[in-house]
Amino acid sequence: MDSLLQHWNSLAPLTQSVVFSTLKVLGVLFLALLPMVAYSVLAERKISAFIQDRQGPNRASLPLLGSIPILGPLLTKLGIWQPLADGVKSILKEDFTPSYVRKAYFWLAPAITLIPAFMTVGVIPFGSTLGSQKMVIADLNVGILYTFGIVSLGVYGIVLAGYASNSKYPFLGGIRSTAQMISYELAMGMSVIPVFMIIGKLNLSDIITHQAQHGWMALPFMATQQTFASYLLWPCMIVSFGIFLVSAFAETNRLPFDLPESETELVAGYNTEYSSMKFALFFMGEYASMITASCMMVVLFFGGWSLPFFGLDQPATSIIGGLAHIAIFVAKILFFMVVFIWVRWMLPRFRYDQLMDLGWRRFIPVALANILVTAVVMYFVR
Amino acid sequence: MPPISDIFFYLFAAMTLFCGLMVVANPLSRNPVTSAIFLVLTIVSMSGLFVLLHAFFLAAVQILVYAGAVMVLFLFVIMLLDIKEEERRKFKVISSGIGALAVFGTAAIFLKSIGTTQWKGATPTIEGSTVALGKLLFDKFLLPFEIVSVLLLVAMIGVILLSRKELK
Numbered sequence: 001m002d003s004l005l006q007h008w009n010s011l012a013p014l015t016q017s018v019v020f021s022t023l024k025v026l027g028v029l030f031l032a033l034l035p036m037v038a039y040s041v042l043a044e045r046k047i048s049a050f051i052q053d054r055q056g057p058n059r060a061s062l063p064l065l066g067s068i069p070i071l072g073p074l075l076t077k078l079g080i081w082q083p084l085a086d087g088v089k090s091i092l093k094e095d096f097t098p099s100y101v102r103k104a105y106f107w108l109a110p111a112i113t114l115i116p117a118f119m120t121v122g123v124i125p126f127g128s129t130l131g132s133q134k135m136v137i138a139d140l141n142v143g144i145l146y147t148f149g150i151v152s153l154g155v156y157g158i159v160l161a162g163y164a165s166n167s168k169y170p171f172l173g174g175i176r177s178t179a180q181m182i183s184y185e186l187a188m189g190m191s192v193i194p195v196f197m198i199i200g201k202l203n204l205s206d207i208i209t210h211q212a213q214h215g216w217m218a219l220p221f222m223a224t225q226q227t228f229a230s231y232l233l234w235p236c237m238i239v240s241f242g243i244f245l246v247s248a249f250a251e252t253n254r255l256p257f258d259l260p261e262s263e264t265e266l267v268a269g270y271n272t273e274y275s276s277m278k279f280a281l282f283f284m285g286e287y288a289s290m291i292t293a294s295c296m297m298v299v300l301f302f303g304g305w306s307l308p309f310f311g312l313d314q315p316a317t318s319i320i321g322g323l324a325h326i327a328i329f330v331a332k333i334l335f336f337m338v339v340f341i342w343v344r345w346m347l348p349r350f351r352y353d354q355l356m357d358l359g360w361r362r363f364i365p366v367a368l369a370n371i372l373v374t375a376v377v378m379y380f381v382r
Numbered sequence: 383m384p385p386i387s388d389i390f391f392y393l394f395a396a397m398t399l400f401c402g403l404m405v406v407a408n409p410l411s412r413n414p415v416t417s418a419i420f421l422v423l424t425i426v427s428m429s430g431l432f433v434l435l436h437a438f439f440l441a442a443v444q445i446l447v448y449a450g451a452v453m454v455l456f457l458f459v460i461m462l463l464d465i466k467e468e469e470r471r472k473f474k475v476i477s478s479g480i481g482a483l484a485v486f487g488t489a490a491i492f493l494k495s496i497g498t499t500q501w502k503g504a505t506p507t508i509e510g511s512t513v514a515l516g517k518l519l520f521d522k523f524l525l526p527f528e529i530v531s532v533l534l535l536v537a538m539i540g541v542i543l544l545s546r547k548e549l550k
Contacts, residue, residue: 105415142512145442152450156422159457163415171461178458182451202512 024137025122033121037287038083044341046079051345057082090280098165098273105164110274110281113157116150117288123147124295125205126329127305128315130322135305136205143204144196147296148189151251154289155181158253158260158270161282165273173269176352177260180250183359184257188247190367191240194374195300198233208304212313217241218301222308229381236374241301243363243370248293250359252286255344259352294336298329305329391434397427414460418453425449439512 011019042057049056057079065072065081075081097106123143127135140146155178162174195217196202199210215223218241220230250257261269271282298304305325306313316322350358401424405417425448432441519527 140438142438142442145439145446149442149445149450152446152454155450155454156419156457159454159461160419163457163461175458175461178454178461182454182458185451 020133021137024133028121028126028137029118032126033118033288033291034284036291037284038087040287040290040337040341041086041283042079042083043337044344045082047338047341048345051342060085087280090277093276095276095278098167100166101273102164102166105160106273107278109157109161109164110278110285111157112160113154113285114281114288116154116157117285117292120147120150120289120292121295123204124292124299125208125304126295127322127326130316130319130326134205135322135326139203139205141203144192144202144207144300147204147292148185151289151292152181152185154285157282157285161274162270165270167273169266169268170270170272173260173266173272177253177270180253180257180259180355180359183356184247184250184363187243187359187363187367188251190364190371191243191247192300193367193371194233194236194240197371197374197378204299204304208299208306209315211303212306212308215308216301216303216306219303222303224308224313232377232381233374236370236377237301239366239370241297243367244297244300246358247363248297249340249343250355252289252293252340254286254290254340256347256350257355258349259355262349264349290337290340291333294333294340297336298332302332304332387434390430394427394430394434398424398431401427415457418456418460421456422449422453425453439515 046056048054058077060079060081061072061076062081062084065075097103122137123140123146125134125136125139129135158177158181159174162170162172162177165171195207198217199207201207201210211217213223213225214227215221215230217237220226220234220237223230249255253260260266261271263269266272271279274282305328307328312321312324312328316325401420404420405424408416408420425444429441429444429449432438432444
């Protein structure tokens with residue numbers, strides 16, 4: 001162990017940082033994001049079952065672990081092994097490519113959907129510090145613009161899937177998704193401008209630090225020292241958050257805005273012609289972008305990894321504090337994931353013209369007015 | 383071994399040029415959607431070049447506005463109009479003459495500005511921080527900025543006028 005440490009310390013700083021970055025990328029992607037995607041699918045099925053008064057997945061079991069006395073049946077009943085079964089099924093099913101599709105785009109589209117959803121996580125600060133390492137993969141000073149840029153690339157996957165399938169329903173789904181995502185991107189982008197006017201930074205770590213000191217954007221009383229200004233700006237932040245939340249539903253193609261794949265009208269929309277693992281990639285992309293959207297809401301409006309109790313509003317100095325911050329961040333994300341799932345099973349789908357009307361004629365004017373009102377309030381407060 | 387930023391510069395520059403060529407002269411496909419996708423790749427690799435110049439804001443906005451919004455609308459229109467694969471156009475003397483004139487004119491301007499610029503070492507001259515860029519835009523270059531926004535307004539009004547069904 002000592003010789004290993006010595007060897008590590010003798011490495012060049014560049015090599016060390018490259019190794020650390022690689023570890024962070026692999027760790028976040030394979031140990032955090034992918035399992036979260038898999039288990040949010042399970043959560044979706046369990047919560048929908050609860051809402052519809054059913055049991056949900058409760059049969060999938062592993063040979064040895066399933067026969068541990070009390071624990072095994074309990075885990076089986078909770079459906080803990082279901083994501084494993086789903087994954088194996090996706091890989092083993094026949095990957096059917098219809099003869100009439102445009103092959104190159106048909107193969108590219110699922111990857112193009114999934115990659116942006118994963119790339120966005122790179123700038124999210126999911127904790128303060130752990131040891132000497134900042135808990136963010138890339139601490140960009142334009143973090144939020146990077147996120148919006150990458151999220152806006154996500155639409156290509158769906159559009160190309162619709163185009164590549166070369167049949168009517170997927171095509172309609174692709175067209176719908178283009179219009180929907182462009183419209184709501186505008187509203188979403190404008191809804192966060194007041195946040196940056198107040199904080200004056202685009203770096204996501206700085207945004208969290210500011211909120212830890214001056215109160216969360218959407219809940220100004222969550223602060224160690226309360227300020228009058230943050231209460232005056234509270235209504236603006238509520239409007240911002242409301243628009244951001246609804247736009248996030250539209251951007252992730254979730255009910256009540258799942259027009260691109262509305263199964264009652266378009267069979268399955270843009271992914272009708274896809275099967276097996278390619279379909280699973282679209283499916284994972286949807287859940288990964290839900291996680292990203294939850295991360296953004298937590299970072300921008302709910303103080304990221306901070307909590308105003310027990311000194312948790314300061315960057316951690318110990319390993320335990322660092323782990324606590326990561327746990328707080330994950331808990332906040334899980335809350336919004338449950339909101340995403342809950343809303344899906346409670347609300348009916350919008351009509352397409354209602355969706356466009358809401359985006360262009362309600363949200364964009366309100367978001368613009370919100371920027372103006374925030375500016376006026378800030379002029380008088382500061 | 384050359385510095386890692388140099389390797390990335392040549393990578394992104396080559397990608398920009400190659401994808402730009404593929405937009406207009408793709409030997410394998412005359413499909414307008416393919417052209418649009420190569421244009422997206424051109425834009426993405428150009429934003430890589432901006433990152434190498436430490437202009438992170440420009441890089442992000444490049445992807446956000448051009449790749450994320452403008453090109454998606456291009457694709458949308460291509461798909462809505464259902465443009466078939468473009469046939470090989472006939473060679474027209476006048477339009478190729480005008481095209482050649484535009485190319486050589488632009489090349490001449492570039493060459494002249496490259497020749498007259500005094501290169502001060504390798505320090506990046508494009509502002510990196512968003513605050514500095516905003517201050518420049520709204521202070522020193524306010525007039526050009528406002529003129530550009532008026533231009534966009536004119537384009538918008540023009541579209542609304544053209545798309546009205548009946549003019550009274």
